[in-house]
Amino acid sequence: MTREHERLNDAKEPSTPWRRWGPFLSERQWGTVREDYSPSGFSWGAFPHDHARRRAYRWGEDGLQGWTDRQCRLCFAPALWNGKDPILKERLFGLGGHEGNHGEDVKECYYYLDSTPTHSYTKALYKYPQSEYPYAWLRGENASRSRLEPELELADLGVFDEGRYFDVVQEVAKRSPEDMLWRITVKNNGPEAAEIHVLPTLWFRNVWSWGGTREDPVLKPTLELHDGSLLVNHPQLGSYRFHVDSPDLATPIPWWFTENETNNPSVFGTPAENPYTKDAFHRHLIDEEKDVISPHSIGTKATPHLKFTIPAGGSVTIRCRLHELQEDNGIKALDQFEETLEQRTAESDEFYDDIIPQKADTEERMICRQGYAGLLWTKQFYYYAMDEWFRGDGNSAPPPPERRRGRNRDWKHFHARDILSMPDKWEYPWFAAxxxxxxxxxxxxIDPDFSKHQLLLLLxxxxxxxxxxxxxxxxxxxxxxxxxxxxxxxxxxxxxxxxxxxxxxxxxxxxxxxxxxxxxxxxxxxxxxxxxxxxxxxxxxxxxxxxxxxxxxxxxxxxxxxxxxxxxxxxxxxxxxxxxxxxxxxxxxxxxxxxxxxxxxxxxxxxxxxxxxxxxxxxxxxxxxxxxxxxxxxxxxxxxxxxxxxxxxxxxxxxxxxxxxxxxxxxxxxxxxxxxxxxxxxxxxxRVEGEKNPGRCLLAVPTEERLRKCIQRLIDxxxxxxxxxxxxxxxxxxxxxxxxxxxxxxxxxxxxxxxxxxxxxxxxxxxxGPIWFPINYLIIEALQRYHYYYGDTFTVEYPKGSGKQVNLREIANEISDRLMSLFKLDKDGYRPCFGDAKRYSDETDWQNLLLFHEYFHGETGEGLGASHQTGWTALVVRLIRERRESLGAS
Missing domain, CATH: 1.50.10 (Glycosyltransferase)
Structure with a gap:
């Protein structure tokens, strides 16, 4: 049994909550139905991206590859600024359904590289341009294009040319269930030195503005230790300490504090209830406003400000640690940091060596690792209490009357506050049955207990x-x-x-x-x-x-x-x-x-x-x-x-x-x-009797004759x-x-x-026309069942006109191989899923990165739709397992 398997067993006991913390933060809380308090029900307009940095969320939080606890009380995510962008990069940007020529679409380049089921180790990559991020250009150009034209993507604008971008790699290792280490490595891929600001931000989800209890959580410096750490107190979670340092900075790291509350004058044009608001760090750093940071060194949102000038090809490292005060493991500050990360990395390798079939080749192992990573990273805290949403909040104006006649009006019983598996945490940051x-x-x-829990939960x-x-x-x-x-x-x-x-x-x-x-x-x-x-x-x-x-x-x-x-x-x-x-x-x-x-x-x-x-x-x-x-x-x-x-x-x-x-x-x-x-x-x-086959009974919709006719079309x-x-x-x-x-x-x-x-x-x-994994998977399973019954007595000509007869298992295997080929290097060294984006094969820093798209072009295999829909497209890892096991058996 691997160490990760032991943790999965230990997690069944409340005393060892290995599942309490994880990458459960949404990548888009704005534009969701939950945050829509408008009479029209147009959620993209009710809470647009422009409000996200300035306005407190009611039902969740979002961040850049962020972490939180199971109930999204305390959140962590890095914010970035390249010195040129008009706003802090605190969350992923994309177009709403009304803004692009092909619907909702995230306009960022990010990749999930690794994760264990308990999130004892995770790794993700975000590619951040060094030039000004082209928000307006992406909006305007995509809005002007017709449905017959392709989408304009971020990479189409040349922002990654000559390597002028940062690779921001975030790794997290749990030393224990309540002791977490973050290593953020920022590499300059460009030909010249480049400046970057990194703000590893910690904040509490705002529950106090909606009529909740006034037992306010608090972040403040740990003055008695003189180590630059932060004291974290929460009425339910308890007390934690947060440490940050960087071996690449010699000067003391300044802390900034504010409140996770709406900037009312900016968003609604109403008087300020609090001078220290959610967007304070943006206003202080980019707009150079002096009085927006709390002078009291206390708040519900805090960050150290780290500024680097990274030479061409160089990198810097930021180290963070969050641990519960009551969990006394004898380790001070950031001691044994690198050793713990190395150990957890090795344990992740050990776990997947046990999971992935030994006969899988290097390409298939990479597909499986990133496929599983995507599944695990797209777990998300999901909170939506319909009765409260319909009724409105005590401290706010009553909801418009149209709401009670609008969407989901027959679902007042619905109440979710869970960690759920999402299709895609940006494009579909909500469950779909x-x-x-x-x-x-x-x-x-990889995690049978979580699988069973999810299926039971929807029931x-x-x-x-x-x-x-x-x-x-x-x-x-x-x-x-x-x-x-x-x-x-x-x-x-x-x-x-x-x-x-x-x-x-x-x-x-x-x-x-x-x-x-x-x-x-x-x-x-x-x-x-x-x-x-x-x-x-x-x-x-x-x-x-x-x-x-x-x-x-x-x-x-x-x-x-x-x-x-x-x-x-x-x-x-x-x-x-x-x-x-x-x-x-x-x-x-x-x-x-x-x-x-x-x-x-x-x-x-x-x-x-x-x-x-x-x-x-x-x-x-x-x-x-x-x-x-x-x-x-x-x-x-x-x-x-x-x-x-x-x-x-x-x-x-x-x-x-x-x-x-x-x-x-x-x-x-x-x-x-x-x-x-x-x-x-x-x-x-x-019922078929035989010496080795005591009998099998087939129940199927098509007769053998009709099955044959349909399969002839299927393989044409x-x-x-x-x-x-x-x-x-x-x-x-x-x-x-x-x-x-x-x-x-x-x-x-x-x-x-x-x-x-x-x-x-x-x-x-x-x-x-496009290729969708879920139905392909069902067809493959069905052909396997037909073969289990018919054996080699049922054959069809394949390829068409060849005169060669093959059985249904061979057809199922051929479909599996074609689906797997979407992610594998072809004879020219390119992966079909990336279409004509040659950087994924031609440029070193883009190689061996995968995306699991919503669906794929019916002729070229190019990935389309949501780019991180690892959910059902991760069925490819199941196909790899079945193919390798069948090859081993044969």
Missing amino acids: WDTAFHMIPFAK REWYMHPNGQLPAYEWNFSDVNPPVHASAVWRVYKISGNKGERDILFLERCFQKLLLNFTWWVNRKDTEGNHVFGGGFLGLDNIGVFDRSHALPDGSTLYQADGTAWMAGYCLTMLTMALELAQTKPAYEDIASKFFEHFVAITEAINSSDDAGLWDEEDGFYHDKLILGDDCEALPLRIRSLVGLLPLCAVTVLKQKLLDSLPGFRKRVDWFLANRPEVLRYISVR EDEFFSGHGIRSLSKAHAKAPFVFEHGGQRNEVRYTPGEADTDMFGGNSNWR
Whole structure:
């Protein structure tokens, strides 16, 4: 057992809180729904970036790769100034959804390089230009560009040319749960000496301005020690000491103090309540205002001011330590600093040597390390109490009446104050239910307890709606994400323990709450009771011809192939979980039988030839179907997209041995099939006997014939099969877009391999061509299950026209390899995910840095959308593990 594994075990005890501190600070609190107190609900305008340095937040904090405790009471983050910028660099900058030509977009270059699950060691890099940061240029140019043009990125403006930037590397090591060391290394990559100011800032989240208790926390010098340290007192956290020094500075370090409170005259034009405000350090350093720093050497926000002139190619180091006073480990100030960092670095290496398959090559190990680092760095403190948000705060004006009629009005029970796994801490600094489900699959290998906690949390009564719906995301909790929570529970259950040692209590606790969610789906999304589902949005944004979040033309009804497929898969997962629970609790056999029957009913409906059926024999594919008006005319929407491939993913294989161990369930299944023989026309239920195979039972939506037709399209490079994975829309729609005309309106779906050219769902919502990891991962898993059942008896021609026959596992492996190739050096020494940004391969200080984008260009593989969506794109680490394990087995 590695030392980090020991810490994970120790963290289960309250006396060793290794999980209390971490990089839990958001990278964007401004522009979020939580901070929106406007009548319009336009959060980007209600709290813009320009307010962030001057205005206290209500529900959280943000900072530059910052740290905080589990309840975001005390925060740490470095602030930077290059002597030219108009503002301190205290947080990451980007464009709001209304400012750019492709939606929200962070305009910074930063990278997560390492982290252990307890954050006993973390490492991150921020690249800071030495020239003035081009805030106005980025805003103006991106606003003027059309959707058909690329975004203007920070690097496009030449600010990194000739190496004229600083590499700011922040490493953190925990000596113990309450003793943390920061090493901030600033390197000048440029050809000339350059000046930089570094302000390692400590502050308390403001809770006192919103009607909270007046037990104010305080920061003040530790005068009795004469060591330049800071005394930190907080009514709940307790007492700490904060030390800062730099071996590159010989002079005493001056401390500045202020309060984490809003600059009312600047933001609102109202009288000042306090002369010492949140933006004091900015005003003092950049605007040269003298009286904005507290002369009393006390406050709720404090920093030392460190100024360096770094020679070309040189570097400087800042060292910080925060430790609890009661934790007496006999170490004074910054003693044993470097030794502790070296030890924690080695322990991180040891941990990942145990986690990453030994057969992984150097490239794959790097992908895994940075993929896991991104997952761990994007954990964030998330606080949102809907009842308080609706009601308003005692010390503030009442909220506008529009709020009670606005977003999330049916979710007054919702109350979150937790560390959550975020999709991206800048672009999506809020949880999304189906993102979380995919995050937990790679998470389960490195931190199974956190994975299980996250999945259980969204099922708790303060998250889940009383009617059984899971909250989607803060912009609209009532939007409907795909029901993948159950499958994540099952995967985490299997990944996080060996057979006979798995957490059956976790599985049962989740199963009971998932029953409520499943019932909500059946009652709300199968409105006509015909086992064909709508669902609406379902996370695939603009994949269809209509905005599926809103009412359809003329009151029409949309039968969704993806909604129906998701529910068929939901049935199978609940069936599998019930059978597992039935091994020790026979009552679950009855529940399993119901899910089997429900799956059969859905499968019969989606494959039927009547109006509810979604298989299109003419096209050999599954399609949505529009039921028009009072005439109930059924029109297939012949768009070949992931919507029609998702029915392939509703598949499971049951071992005969399992069925034989549950005679009650097997008897019910046999009776059902004997008395409903017509359903065998639509589903594949077979038992295969053999010397080495005692029998397996396949449950799947497509028949073998229909499966074969869909797979032929799947692996056709003129349709779905890109050089880097499965496209979200068939390339055939480049030449033949789908056009729908009705009621005088014309709607079109055209293959768009890169950024969206439609404003449906905003800028970076594009499911009309790019490659998305989550659905690719589901398709790979499904093909593996089909192969587990069919073996080599099911083969297809691949590549097309080659005459070569391959089995479905080989197809799954080929998709995995293509997805992995996004991050690997190609034959020319470039990584496809970086497009034409050659600096990542040609320049030493950019090499071996990775980004995990939201989605990828359907032709080139270039990363698009959110640049740090390590959440579901980190599924690549799972693919690497599975590929290396399969190669080892073979």
